[in-house]
Amino acid sequence: MYSCSDLKKGLKLLIDGDPHVIVQFDFSKPGKGQALYRCKLRNMITGALFDRTYRSGESFAPASLDERDMQYLYQDETGYVFMDQKTYEQVVLSEETIGDDKYFLTDNMEVDILMYGDIGIGITLPNFVNLRVTQSDPWVKGDTAAGNNKPATVETGLTLQVPSFVEEGILIQIDTRTGEYATRVKE
């Protein structure tokens, strides 16, 4: 069982018998008052989104879902297509289910797909992915202070802040949990 202090974005819970994922999470607490755990939840089967506020002391059952190792193949009009590495069975996840995770998917990437029976209902990305910078303004000479940053766009279309020394064409590591730059990748 989970308690309120386990709640965070991405956690999967069983609510009224259905698996749900927390898509937005906010802790709030009046200084002297009771803590409130405000969640936006997505029903992983119906896709329905709703808000719910929990108070300390409540507990939650984890949604125990099968996870299967799959490889990302391609995107087409049906959605995002993945293939089971062992059985070669293919599973399609809708655009809606993938959500912002699409920014971290590259061809042939290995991910865990969450299964509800035969249906793919979610994706677990690795904590870090490597993506190539496709656009970023050049470094301004003389701008040497550590901590200076600039926007960059990577191959999947994601735009993020990177250190000023990151150049177009290089490979960078991104933390998929925060969407933030982690480090340069040596090739």
Next chain:
Amino acid sequence: MEPNWQLARKRPTLEKRARIVQAIRAFFIERDFLEIETPQRIPTNAPELHIDAVPSGDWFLQTSPELAMKRLLAAGYGNIFQISHCWRQGERGKQHLPEYSMLEWYRPEADYQYLMTDCENLLARLLPELTLTYQGQDIDLTPPWPRLCVQDAFKQYATCSVEESLATGRFDEQISLEIEPNLPKDRPTILFEYPACQASLARLSKDSTVAERFELYLGGMELANAFSELTDHAEQEQRFTSEEAERRASGKQPYPPAIPFITELANMPPAAGIALGIDRLIMLLCDTEQIDHVVPFPPEQL
């Protein structure tokens, strides 16, 4: 290994933070407040149902420097202030760190009205232009700031009255979910006169119906909490006993009684005291909605 860039990029914010903290010190020193440092590891905290201390050996880390500072007042110290770290278990969010910086100040022979003025003056010192842009919203800081009593706030913004809210145990929830998000965004708000049961260390008003307590809201955040302090030691002991009983009944870690504090409270002059979250103040002045951005190391980065 390249340098920790996430840390390096915080430098401008941390430089601004240092200047703000220095300006806060200067503000109080100019007004003849004595800066105090009290121990942060202590044998007990004031029992409060919804605040949990972090144990440290047989003792605890402070959830607030309040008890120690009041003992100083009882020993005849005049105006005092302290900037210290406080720890509160399980408090983590966009506006919460389990270890954070608190500014606390006390004025003997004053009530909480003085502290409202102090807040206005402190912000005027930090922002002489008396205006702040936070998350795209211009906030006018010209004193006096609007004062709104809790009773009226419920009438204006909540789905029920204060009395109904207390009866159903939803007071805190309604403050957070119904009132706080609807307070005027272009001005600070001083929410004052709390129900008597909502302030275990505050003095009650003359007719005993409400506690002389206020909360300062700025930019949608709860920035400070203030009381006209309770100085009746028998009454304080009785309130601590019932709060501690409630803690134990709900399975919380028991605290030993705060004996020297209760004993010495008998000598404390009438006074007003306030705690202000420094990290949140810095969030406002640095225009960020993430408390993580204004400290070098959030706990997850340690």
